[in-house]
Amino acid sequence: MTRPALILDLDGTVVDAVPDFAAAMNRLMVELGLRSVTGPEIAGYLGDGPRKLVERVLAARGLPMIEAAHDRFLADYTAHAAELTTAFPGVAETLDAFRAAGWAVLVCTKKPEAATRAMLAGLGLLDRFDGIGAGDSFAVSKPDPRHLTMTLAAAGLDRAPAVMVGDHANDVAAARGAGLPCIFAGWGHGPARMAAGADLVATRFAELVRMAPQALAARGVSAPMPQVRAGQPTTRS
Numbered sequence: 001m002t003r004p005a006l007i008l009d010l011d012g013t014v015v016d017a018v019p020d021f022a023a024a025m026n027r028l029m030v031e032l033g034l035r036s037v038t039g040p041e042i043a044g045y046l047g048d049g050p051r052k053l054v055e056r057v058l059a060a061r062g063l064p065m066i067e068a069a070h071d072r073f074l075a076d077y078t079a080h081a082a083e084l085t086t087a088f089p090g091v092a093e094t095l096d097a098f099r100a101a102g103w104a105v106l107v108c109t110k111k112p113e114a115a116t117r118a119m120l121a122g123l124g125l126l127d128r129f130d131g132i133g134a135g136d137s138f139a140v141s142k143p144d145p146r147h148l149t150m151t152l153a154a155a156g157l158d159r160a161p162a163v164m165v166g167d168h169a170n171d172v173a174a175a176r177g178a179g180l181p182c183i184f185a186g187w188g189h190g191p192a193r194m195a196a197g198a199d200l201v202a203t204r205f206a207e208l209v210r211m212a213p214q215a216l217a218a219r220g221v222s223a224p225m226p227q228v229r230a231g232q233p234t235t236r237s
């Protein structure tokens with residue numbers, strides 16, 4: 001059988017990047033003389049990439065989009081992308097278990113590739129991925145389903161059975177458009193209503209070892225069940 005693939009959204013699914021987003025945004029707010037942001041405000045604006053994030057923060061302060069502000073924010077965020085950001089509990093050992101069982105693990109994110117790589121490297125996670133489809137890797141991005149199919153193809157996995165995991169309506173829509181089963185990441189930033197249309201809802205990252213094979217089995221595809229090795233912590237971040 002072709003190697004099965006686990007495709008993971010990044011922000012709100014693999015990592016909580018809100019503290020670094022908020023820190024970089026607040027450096028920008030100081031420069032612009034604008035009211036500071038909070039973590040919950042930032043979390044509510046995520047899911048459509050950094051340009052939309054800046055646009056939404058400015059709009060909430062009564063301002064139109066400022067392209068130069070986005071450029072400054074993105075350069076600053078990219079340089080500090082792994083300072084306050086943490087992986088969700090269980091990520092490292094769960095990814096290791098998937099790969100040990102023969103799955104490919106890919107990330108499909110609206111975050112630009114430079115920031116994605118800097119952040120994953122800083123967290124010691126970059127080597128745990130077999131491919132990255134970032135927000136600027138292709139001409140399209142989520143919710144366009146081609147963001148998922150092109151991420152698979154770029155990793156040489158265009159015929160692989162695949163499962164998408166994400167915490168945002170854009171992730172669910174992209175998966176459905178690509179005809180892939182979707183697991184909603186209930187631990188992420190997306191409100192519960194965004195799970196509409198997902199095949200399954202997980203509450204912890206480690207549940208993916210059971211749910212990803214289950215999602216494929218429901219479509220008549222059998223895939224190996226990853227085993228998290230006994231004695232490994234399941235809550236390390």
Ligand SMILES: O=C(O)COP(=O)(O)O
Pocket residue numbers: 009010011012045046047048049050053108109110111168
């Ligand atoms: O940066 C965002 O707004 C969303 O990024 P994500 O696609 O990894 O969730």
